[in-house]
Amino acid sequence: MNNQTPSITGANAGRSRQHNRQVVLGHIRKAGAIGRAEIARASGLSTQAVSNIIADLLGDGLLRPSGHRSAGRGAPVTQYGLNPLGGLALGVEVRPDAIIASLLDLEGSSLFTTRTDLECADPPTVAGQLTRLRDQALEHVELPARKLVGAGIVMPGPFGMRGFSEGASDLPGWENIDPAELLGAALALPVTVENDANAAAMAERVSGIARGLDSYAYLYFGAGLGLGVLAAGCLMRGAHGNAGEVGYIPVPSARGIVPLETLVSRLSVRRALAAAGILVTDMSELTALYHAQSPPLMAWLDQAAPALSLAAQTIENLFDPQTVILGGAMPAPVLDHLIDHMSMAEASVSARAGRTLPRLLRGTAGRTTAAQGAAALVINQIFTPQISAQP
Amino acid sequence: MNNQTPSITGANAGRSRQHNRQVVLGHIRKAGAIGRAEIARASGLSTQAVSNIIADLLGDGLLRPSGHRSAGRGAPVTQYGLNPLGGLALGVEVRPDAIIASLLDLEGSSLFTTRTDLECADPPTVAGQLTRLRDQALEHVELPARKLVGAGIVMPGPFGMRGFSEGASDLPGWENIDPAELLGAALALPVTVENDANAAAMAERVSGIARGLDSYAYLYFGAGLGLGVLAAGCLMRGAHGNAGEVGYIPVPSARGIVPLETLVSRLSVRRALAAAGILVTDMSELTALYHAQSPPLMAWLDQAAPALSLAAQTIENLFDPQTVILGGAMPAPVLDHLIDHMSMAEASVSARAGRTLPRLLRGTAGRTTAAQGAAALVINQIFTPQISAQP
DNA sequence: GATTTAGCTCAAGTAAGTTGAGCCTGCGCC
DNA sequence: GGCGCAGGCTCAACTTACTTGAGCTAAATC
Numbered sequence: 065m066n067n068q069t070p071s072i073t074g075a076n077a078g079r080s081r082q083h084n085r086q087v088v089l090g091h092i093r094k095a096g097a098i099g100r101a102e103i104a105r106a107s108g109l110s111t112q113a114v115s116n117i118i119a120d121l122l123g124d125g126l127l128r129p130s131g132h133r134s135a136g137r138g139a140p141v142t143q144y145g146l147n148p149l150g151g152l153a154l155g156v157e158v159r160p161d162a163i164i165a166s167l168l169d170l171e172g173s174s175l176f177t178t179r180t181d182l183e184c185a186d187p188p189t190v191a192g193q194l195t196r197l198r199d200q201a202l203e204h205v206e207l208p209a210r211k212l213v214g215a216g217i218v219m220p221g222p223f224g225m226r227g228f229s230e231g232a233s234d235l236p237g238w239e240n241i242d243p244a245e246l247l248g249a250a251l252a253l254p255v256t257v258e259n260d261a262n263a264a265a266m267a268e269r270v271s272g273i274a275r276g277l278d279s280y281a282y283l284y285f286g287a288g289l290g291l292g293v294l295a296a297g298c299l300m301r302g303a304h305g306n307a308g309e310v311g312y313i314p315v316p317s318a319r320g321i322v323p324l325e326t327l328v329s330r331l332s333v334r335r336a337l338a339a340a341g342i343l344v345t346d347m348s349e350l351t352a353l354y355h356a357q358s359p360p361l362m363a364w365l366d367q368a369a370p371a372l373s374l375a376a377q378t379i380e381n382l383f384d385p386q387t388v389i390l391g392g393a394m395p396a397p398v399l400d401h402l403i404d405h406m407s408m409a410e411a412s413v414s415a416r417a418g419r420t421l422p423r424l425l426r427g428t429a430g431r432t433t434a435a436q437g438a439a440a441l442v443i444n445q446i447f448t449p450q451i452s453a454q455p
Numbered sequence: 456m457n458n459q460t461p462s463i464t465g466a467n468a469g470r471s472r473q474h475n476r477q478v479v480l481g482h483i484r485k486a487g488a489i490g491r492a493e494i495a496r497a498s499g500l501s502t503q504a505v506s507n508i509i510a511d512l513l514g515d516g517l518l519r520p521s522g523h524r525s526a527g528r529g530a531p532v533t534q535y536g537l538n539p540l541g542g543l544a545l546g547v548e549v550r551p552d553a554i555i556a557s558l559l560d561l562e563g564s565s566l567f568t569t570r571t572d573l574e575c576a577d578p579p580t581v582a583g584q585l586t587r588l589r590d591q592a593l594e595h596v597e598l599p600a601r602k603l604v605g606a607g608i609v610m611p612g613p614f615g616m617r618g619f620s621e622g623a624s625d626l627p628g629w630e631n632i633d634p635a636e637l638l639g640a641a642l643a644l645p646v647t648v649e650n651d652a653n654a655a656a657m658a659e660r661v662s663g664i665a666r667g668l669d670s671y672a673y674l675y676f677g678a679g680l681g682l683g684v685l686a687a688g689c690l691m692r693g694a695h696g697n698a699g700e701v702g703y704i705p706v707p708s709a710r711g712i713v714p715l716e717t718l719v720s721r722l723s724v725r726r727a728l729a730a731a732g733i734l735v736t737d738m739s740e741l742t743a744l745y746h747a748q749s750p751p752l753m754a755w756l757d758q759a760a761p762a763l764s765l766a767a768q769t770i771e772n773l774f775d776p777q778t779v780i781l782g783g784a785m786p787a788p789v790l791d792h793l794i795d796h797m798s799m800a801e802a803s804v805s806a807r808a809g810r811t812l813p814r815l816l817r818g819t820a821g822r823t824t825a826a827q828g829a830a831a832l833v834i835n836q837i838f839t840p841q842i843s844a845q846p
Numbered sequence: 847g848a849t850t851t852a853g854c855t856c857a858a859g860t861a862a863g864t865t866g867a868g869c870c871t872g873c874g875c876c
Numbered sequence: 877g878g879c880g881c882a883g884g885c886t887c888a889a890c891t892t893a894c895t896t897g898a899g900c901t902a903a904a905t906c
Binding site: 072073074075076080083084087088090091106107108109113278279280291293295296298300301302303304305306307308309310311312313314316321323374377378379381382383384385386409411412413416449 | 463466479498504671682684693702704768775
């Protein structure tokens with residue numbers, strides 16, 4: 065979470081090899097099926113080096129031959145592709161009342177998802193549950209523990225600052241605990257901790273609508289309203305891991321300038337409906353209300369769409385992303401309605417000629433997005449060279 | 456400018472060496488004076504490797520011994536520091552009407568600055584002038600051309616989109632030209648092209664108020680209002696090099712929602728004063744007006760400060776920077792007034808306990824900031840390992 | 847069917863980092 | 877005041893992983 069002053073690490077033979085493995089894997093993932101020579105051209109390595117690395121990766125089970133293809137003259141290419149079950153990543157979303165766990169393979173397909181209610185979310189309980197969930201997931205897919213390359217954890221944030229969200233979203237008992245350390249020890253795995261919006265953004269990249277993109281912004285309906293930003297292939301975290309708190313940005317409303325979250329969030333729609341006597345416990349209930357054109361819901365949408373437009377335009381101009389994605393805990397029809405009714409100004413760096421992607425896209429909606437995203441973080445790391453990995 | 460899908464490069468011995476040289480230089484710059492053993496501990500390299508690299512760097516003239524220091528037991532440390540004149544960087548700001556060039560040494564000190572008026576800013580004229588300016592700068596400092604490690608160029612943007620700035624800020628004749636290629640050939644140097652705000656942000660990092668920071672946002676008064684963002688040591692460029700167009704973000708005003716630039720920019724203050732019959736050609740004239748408490752200027756400030764507050768709060772919550780810096784072509788008293796009158800909400804990820812830096816800082820003001828920043832980009836590259844440099 | 851072309855492998859060569867022994871310096875203890 | 881010891885540094889041998897160039901193979905072309 066905290067990537068302040070990353071101690072910059074020198075390169076040696078071993079770290080170069082690790083880097084090159086990731087480079088090769090990255091090219092293979094991008095291409096689907098590809099031969100040694102093409103990887104060599106793309107990476108600037110010699111074919112021999114690529115050959116050696118591929119032999120390694122085959123030995124580790126991360127790759128599998130994927131047929132021959134003859135393209136023009138010359139010997140046919142021996143292609144390789146990912147072996148989906150060659151590596152697994154566990155993703156976990158820890159909420160105050162429940163834990164959602166998900167197991168993803170190398171291609172980002174979900175193999176197993178489960179939800180466990182929590183009486184109490186204190187560190188020992190969560191650590192114990194995670195160990196159990198890890199074993200349960202592995203048992204379900206009948207694969208050995210060594211296939212598990214890491215775990216991603218999504219926990220409520222923001223961290224280290226005074227929040228003003230009214231829901232009790234923070235986890236009590238975690239104030240002075242380093243979750244990565246505690247849970248890494250409990251799981252016996254390398255652990256990555258991330259906020260929900262960044263994780264969800266990564267889920268879209270690994271197996272969703274953002275596949276192949278490396279610069280986009282993801283507006284995520286979670287506990288509040290979050291923003292995950294991928295810039296040149298890297299998640300934006302900020303100096304203290306709190307980047308993307310789009311819910312706090314000031315926007316004009318009928319009642320003056322208010323934080324965006326008071327107009328556009330789960331809590332805000334729930335409150336708007338409650339004022340009209342409609343109690344909503346789960347966002348999936350909005351689907352029916354939307355199809356019935358429920359007036360309080362439509363009224364909420366009418367004020368949410370312009371507020372979200374302003375936010376999206378701000379995001380476009382500050383980040384210059386390839387696209388802006390809307391997703392998270394909001395039914396697809398509601399997200400689609402928002403996208404259809406957001407007016408995006410022509411005066412934007414994103415209003416460029418020759419766009420191939422729409423300026424707004426709908427991402428995966430669902431309760432398990434964050435957990436899958438947590439696993440996606442780990443999957444993504446496998447394919448992304450780390451500039452300064454600790455030895 | 457365009458860093459889309461950077462073809463990820465594998466590592467080999469030569470590229471590792473280059474990486475390690477930069478790592479070592481980076482640690483030396485950060486520490487000022489430091490011994491081999493400490494660099495080895497910080498970088499994860501062996502002392503022997505560091506020793507070899509330092510021998511190289513001494514041979515290249517980039518370092519110089521900087522005394523011995525005995526710390527406790529053991530042999531005294533042989534320390535090394537940067538040799539400021541070991542490397543030079545040329546920075547150039549190309550405007551429609553003039554070229555400003557600046558020569559920086561390794562420590563970021565300006566050795567030479569000059570301004571040349573332009574009749575015409577077409578590519579051949581600019582290329583010719585640059586060659587002349589390079590030679591003039593080298594002659595002035597009486598150093599050989601081989602000391603020059605690169606050039607940074609700042610040119611008007613944004614690129615590849617429909618602009619709506621009313622000033623004719625774009626350069627005619629450059630539509631289908633790659634400036635890096637043309638000017639690199641003219642100067643016989645590696646060239647980096649960047650926008651003014653990013654360059655100015657880098658100037659602050661190399662030798663200004665942001666020294667030692669690696670996450671901050673820089674609000675820059677240039678042709679319009681720009682934003683340079685450094686995130687984890689890297690400049691944010693966006694998918695098409697247009698990130699940071701903060702002037703376009705929508706903000707509420709007395710006349711409804713307008714782009715920030717219409718309220719806060721050089722053009723906007725000039726227009727506000729012109730409406731009161733005061734014609735301002737150079738921003739330095741604002742200093743006198745401010746000290747005289749000129750009513751139209753104070754009125755402009757009264758509407759600019761809240762608009763800028765909203766932008767700064769948005770920036771804080773989206774980027775989670777260590778601080779937000781205001782700078783560029785606006786006199787220091789005006790910037791200070793803005794900072795003093797911007798109200799920063801408590802509901803922000805930046806309102807954290809234990810801050811050591813103010814949330815708002817004033818950066819270097821001046822006409823040569825962008826040109827120095829252009830050179831600072833090159834200086835910064837010397838100390839920053841490039842994740843995927845082309846061979 | 848000969849030729850060309852591209853992919854791949856084998857074997858030797860090279861660059862650069864690591865390891866471990868040993869030297870030097872100067873503080874600190876006896 | 878001399879000895880011991882810790883830490884910085886260097887020398888030489890070793891290791892890793894990439895590159896280079898020769899040679900083999902298979903398919904498309906002439």
